[in-house]
Amino acid sequence: MCPNDPLDKNFNFKLAEPRIYGAWESGGLFRADPGKPGDPFVIVIPPPNVTGNLHMGHALDVTLQDLLIRYHRMLGKNALWLPGMDHAGIATQNVVERALQAEGTSREALGREKFVAKVWEWKKIYGGNIVRQLRRLGASCDWSRERFTMDEGLSRAVREVFVSLYEEGLIYQGEYIINWCPHCHTAVSDIEVEHEDRKDKLYYLRYEAYCLPPLVVATTRPETCFGDTAVAVNPADPRYEIYRGREVQVPLTGRTVPVILDDYVDLEFGTGALKVTPAHDPNDFLIGRRHGLPMIVAIDGDGRLTGAAPAYAGQDRDEVRARMVADLEAKGLLEKIEPLDHAVGVCYRCRSAIEPLVSKQWFVKTAPLAEAAAAAVRDGRTKLVPAGWEKTYFDWMDNIRDWCVSRQLWWGHQIPAWHCQSCGHTAVLREDPERCPDCQGTDIARDPDVLDTWFSSGLWPFSTLGWPERTRDLERYYPTTVLVTGFDIIFFWVARMMMMGLKIMGDVPFGTVVLHPLVRDASGQKMSKSKGNVIDPLEILDNLGADAFRFALASQAGQARDLKLDVKRVEGYGRFVNKIWNAARFTLAAGEPGGDAGGAPRALPDRWIRSRLAAVVGQCRAAIEEFHFDRYCEALYQFIWYEFCDWYLELIKPILYGEDEGAKAETVRWLRLTLGDLLGLLHPVMPFVTEELWSRLSPGAGHLMVAAFPEPQAGEADPGAERLVGCLMDVTKAVRQARSDFGLNPSVKLSPVVLAQDAGIRELLTAQGQLLLKLMGAERLGLATDYGERPPDSASNVLDWGQVWTPLAGLIDPKSEEARLSKEAGKLSKDIQAAQRKLQNQDYLDKAPGDVVSETRERLAAMGARLSAVERALDVVRKLG
């Protein structure tokens, strides 16, 4: 379709979106140039996982980022939106393994090298997918800078950071109890463990003691008793004094273990005696350390019992538990079993119960990093929006524990550590070594583990800009301006970026973090791949288009935590797109603009709309700058639909269809100008339809995407015009209301008489008589200066500044009209009494601000006038009846 064709009745987004996006992209409009002037405005995208497809969370994320980037680009900032993807170690490995399983093979059968190659294939397929989908939303990312957390440059950054933190002692390898997922076969960090409430059982086991009654210990996991190396009681517990210094026998084993004293033990829980299994429980591990207890590994990485439990060796932990009950009962070692509700840690990927295991892992020492990260938010170098999240952020930062960063996976950044088989030395190096740097032996092996996927994401704000090279981009664009993301990854990602950015770059990674709601399904459930309740954004894009979808998302992105997406709402905004489209159709067909391009508007409707527009421009700017995307959308929706379309376009029709060519051309000029401004205001949230209409409205003026965002024109504020148009609206509404209330079809011609005692108003009504008749659907408009002039048989409606009478004899049903008027009179009397009481209250008069009091007086007067008019109307109606 060429720009001069007349417009179709509807916006064909299916054809237009790809065409327009293609034009932006081929025009290089997304590309940022560090050499160009302008304050930088930089966003790095929260990199979506290479697995799966675009989901609602991305759609919201991308919409808000694009909105911000487009807005600031139009303000003339040097705007960069840097896109990319995350390799998502454990998630991706699981997905690919499942695919291999379907093909009848496995990761182990392929071997590491072939498996990793297979994952790269997957990345190509699904990575391409998600990028296409971001484009469909209209994302104005600088694709020339697209990065991937495993690409060459980022891998170098990861290695450099790992080595330098190691050299500084901030990364260490240690034997520690970690969260082990027996299904994924890897360690996971503390925050990758989710807690599920489960109905479980509490087993009371008898630990027999020589010459003493058995010591009863409560546990949820009897199968771990093969790893027990002590029983602990609280030193303040008098019940167990007799056991002090004694030993007790672990059930089903011949072993005895000491009874120790530790404050950790809760006197209230169970029996107040705790079995200590340092190798299989994080707390027991700490108790074991405090007391120098040995560790016995009773469960292996597959979740099976070890040789420490000879009778059960090789059997699954859950099966053993069931079997033990019978065995314990047979031996009289089971006192009782009680039900227990408690939380069980499960793997966030596969939801298997986490098995705490002791093993050698790599850790990041987080305390010093977290301190700096918390300080940066405390002193305002980075702001969280909404600020309520700061407390959550501080709570975590202040109680942070060391971060286990090694994963027993194949897909990810392999840890740059080499272990020498000859001398036992471990070397962490920037370059792959040929031989052991310590003993020069050649028998060296690289640590097989890879890094937690969040390690590389933690570097994202600077690794994507070229670090460790000192690139032009890095200098110009770091720190970034805004991070937009969901609050669910404050700990996973935001916190890590803060720590890494401050440590490595010496500066915060971003000035503001905008935490948007989570998109939930119809029932308010969090959408997730594992729950299978995902609504596909692509379907919405296909059916309703990107503009309606984006507007629906942005209009609901307030400060709440949930965003329940209702397709009906998107449909509603599809109608809004249509409304805009047709307003533009009307504008383009209105004729040729003319008049003095530099002058101020003269016609009342033009003065009015320019004045209102100036206010809305200010509202839009303020809303976006405060990240109140919902207010921005709301302001535009209300203004465009109810002021621009419903009133302005109607107000100017008499001019456009009139005889005065000069006045017409001038109004066309303001009409087109105002529509152009509206397109500019809307463009950040509705880029496609606005760009399309702009190209029709201003052919040859370049893309709206890079045009200037409308500025509030101080000179256009026109309170006089707003007041006068307000009068026209009031008169019009009064007559329409009467018509509607009395059930009169438009075919019934009315001849209203308006009481206007104010000379200015009389002048206005006279001048705009034709317009009013059209708006009201009336035949003749009369003016009166006094109550006495009203037609004798009229019902009436009263306005703040006067009255409207419409002769209605024979046209109305006096009975229903009487009921309606009585109801209104009742309401008014009540409100009047309340206002009078208020004004008789001396405290109120003394203490309330003057403008509040005078407002109440005005309201009271208005209500009084209205009431007397209603009463007069009632008189008339009663006579008719």
Next chain:
RNA sequence: AGGCGUGUAGCUCAGGGGGAGAGCACUACCCUGACACGGUAGUGGUCAAGAGUUCAAAUCUCUUCACGCCUACCA
């Protein structure tokens, strides 16, 4: 167990010390020369409950109830 958040019209939510708001839905009338994906006019709410502060509370404070979410080493 702690922390955070939310309870406002049938639904989704905005507002936030001085006349209860929006969108959708619903009702009535209207194909009026941009748009029936439209227009006009309406119906509908003790702003979760109770107490307190205040001249004035949906709004601030406290308590209670309900529902979410997050954190956590009660075995």
